[in-house]
Amino acid sequence: MTITNPTTPAAPVSTVTEYDVLKPLDTDYYAVFADIPAADRAFLDRARQFSEEVLPEIDDAWDKAEYRLQYARRLGELDLLTDGVEGPGLTPQSKLAAGLVTAEVSRADGSLGTVIAVQGGLALRTIAFFGSDEQKAEWLVPLARGEKLGAFALTEPDHGSDSVGLATTAVRDGDEWVINGHKKWIGNGSVGDITVTWARDEQGNVRAFLVPQNTPGYHAETITGKGSLRAIHQAQITYTDVRVPADAVLPGANSFKDTNKVLAATRLGIAWAALGHAQAVYEIAVQYAAQRVQFGRPLGHFQIVQERLTEMLAELTTIQLHLRTLVEYEEAGTLRPQQASLAKWVATRGARSIAANARDLLGGNGILLEYGVMRHFADIESLHTYEGTETIQALLVGRDITGHSAFSGR
16 A cells, blocks of 8 residues: 655745835925925935935945045035035025935935035035135135035044133244144045134134145044944044144134034034934835735734834924924024024934834844945934034023023033
8 A cells, every 4th residue: 555645835935025115205294395495496306316326325335434525526516515605606595405405415324414514514604604705715616516625623532512622722923823733523624625623823712724634734534433424534633733824714713602603503404414314214114114014914004113103203293393493593594593402402312213213113124224224323323413412402402491501610
């Protein structure tokens, strides 16, 4: 008698599902930006074009910690580097357009959003605010076009948030200034052309100097080992008897109040960058929830996932409402620095929270660069710190609320 075994079921075929999660969804639940003027829309469209150009390559650049200078040049070609700064030869750009550009470029990548903050928000703005006519004629247009790269050197190894403790010195010696000191975390400081350097003169006044990066005694070392903003280089700079001509000083910069005018103008830009990151990770999570199947159905069918997406959308919408309100104040000239501080506080905290939820929702895939969330999550940490940490912003607002300063000795 022949005994036959029952037919053995075929083993399941193993497949690897690919998820398409990086498309922009233009989430605007309250239609906060539905009425963007045509001129502002043109800037935003060019920023979207730039984002689409760099997205296929940016993970590789970030992973290798490479600052691909052609990206910075391309931003200049598309006229996206001015951050709304006004000056001879610069294309007029509204505050709203500048914010939308920063958000869109940051939605693609935080390092490239930081290029705008450094090149336009800080270096270009300082020269436009305080430079002589000759300095503006020489530098504004090349910086705006990305033909020259600029740096803004204020932060020092021992003076970050306490930047009023500025220790770098500038001493007049005949027809020259001699600069000595150290700077840290200076974007473009080791790969650019000119560094706007803040230093104290012999009378203790805070002055700004244009220092070509090839000047003898200027030594800039790219900071390595970063876990955030890996596709742009920051530098640690040592100035050893750096000599610049007398006309290298920016005549309009004479005190820390002038320095703070630049910082206050850029603080809202950090909130716009946080919006771009927040929108990116939220939209990745939405698309992933629609495509990822677990326990026989897409993640978006589960109650807890819907609740998390709702929480994320509420935080994103809050950031949008803050920025649309404050950009109107900025356009009207009524924005107070403390309001910008609160916006940065809200935006970076919100972006951090949304990114944490998105990373969790994506599970193991959430730590892979190809899905975008981990890169944005890491980059948000830098936004949370620079241009004033969360704690510093809270203390600035707290002083405004109570009338009492929590800063020691001030």
